Amino acid sequence: MQDFPTAFAKLTPGRHKARIPLGTGASGTELGIPVAILRGAKPGPCLWINGQVHGDELNGLLAAFDLLDSIDPAALSGSIVLSTTANPFALDARRKRTPADEEDLDQSYPGRADGLPTQRLAAALFSHVAEHADVTVCMHTVGTPYDGRPYAVYKLHPESGVSEAELLRLTAHFSPAISCRMSVAAGGAELPGNIAGALDYQLLARGRKAFMLEVGGGGRAEAPFIAAATAGLRGLATSMGMLGRDAPALPRTILRATRRGHLTCSHGGFAQTTVTPGSVVKAGEPILRIRNAWGELVETVTQDRDVFVIALRRDPVMQSGDRAAFVAWEWDEVTIG
Incomplete structure (x- = not known):
């Protein structure tokens, strides 16, 4: 070749x-x-x-x-x-x-x-x-x-x-x-x-x-x-x-993210969510819930502001420090010239 x-x-x-x-x-x-x-x-x-x-x-x-x-x-x-x-x-x-x-x-x-x-x-x-x-x-x-x-x-x-x-x-x-x-x-x-x-x-x-x-x-x-x-x-x-x-x-327009980052978890366990990528989660609403090996709710991942969910954990098995979600904290709508 x-x-x-x-x-x-x-x-x-x-x-x-x-x-x-x-x-x-x-x-x-x-x-x-x-x-x-x-x-x-x-x-x-x-x-x-x-x-x-x-x-x-x-x-x-x-x-x-x-x-x-x-x-x-x-x-x-x-x-x-x-x-x-x-x-x-x-x-x-x-x-x-x-x-x-x-x-x-x-x-x-x-x-x-x-x-x-x-x-x-x-x-x-x-x-x-x-x-x-x-x-x-x-x-x-x-x-x-x-x-x-x-x-x-x-x-x-x-x-x-x-x-x-x-x-x-x-x-x-x-x-x-x-x-x-x-x-x-x-x-x-x-x-x-x-x-x-x-x-x-x-x-x-x-x-x-x-x-x-x-x-x-x-x-x-x-x-x-x-x-x-x-x-x-x-x-x-x-x-x-x-x-x-x-x-x-x-x-005509497109969403533009200007600040984004990962949300991590403090507790290991098993994650569940009803959120979907591409959606906006309001301030204080749950993004991900984590239960420990005994089935107890040990953590609810939230934010103190609205976030745009770019990507979300699919594998439910979590360790402390794992990325739970990737979100935009700041975004706007811009016109395509």
Whole structure:
């Protein structure tokens, strides 16, 4: 199989396979990132879809497969590139992090070609995306123990030249439950670690348009969410002038989260809830109730303000400190220009 740079430079119209080399395993097995390329009959932009960066997040790559299946190259201008998984080691292990070094790939870009395994993964992919992609959709899901309706995440880079309004318009193609503006500041309430090492943020730093789409929950294939993501990708490609038809109508407004974070539990036990992701829970109302091993109610998770529920614990087995829910504390409705 050809390496990606050689294949991308010489492709004729049609669907093609390539690989981004990663070295070899101890057994001599050649390691690499699988890449599918749909080259159109006419020149045009490049839409790059990163199918997953975490090994247990599957809905997005399945949506990308369906998109490639649905497009006739003769009707396509430009190229749609799918890096099916940016972390084949994590995919094979069905894990979020790289097994060899327990690092989070989406906190490791742009990477180091001479670094640890996760840094090498990041470097191998990043240079190609940064060179070719006009727009990159970074596919994710919420973690396997959680449920969530599809939503979008975007970051702002002060030197990208890409405005917040433009990023919101890109996310609007997917009719997300909410589009979340994510801070990359260290020590924030959202996630620990190097948030600025995310693929989308590092692409923005190089003036490339990029954002994240969270397509439901991890560790499973959710047909309605996959279909919705496929439709969103098709709409985005159309808006980019790749499919030779009128741009799709976008929603007039979209919900924008400007501050969000996790709610954790103090007691272990078994969680129950009647709340659903995508809903607003009023101040003081229960989000999650936890009973201990004797069936006694030991904790009711609430907030002292209204919250928008982005994702919610699906696995009822809880330990002290586990994340019970992911919520927006501040959000508004913005008009899509």
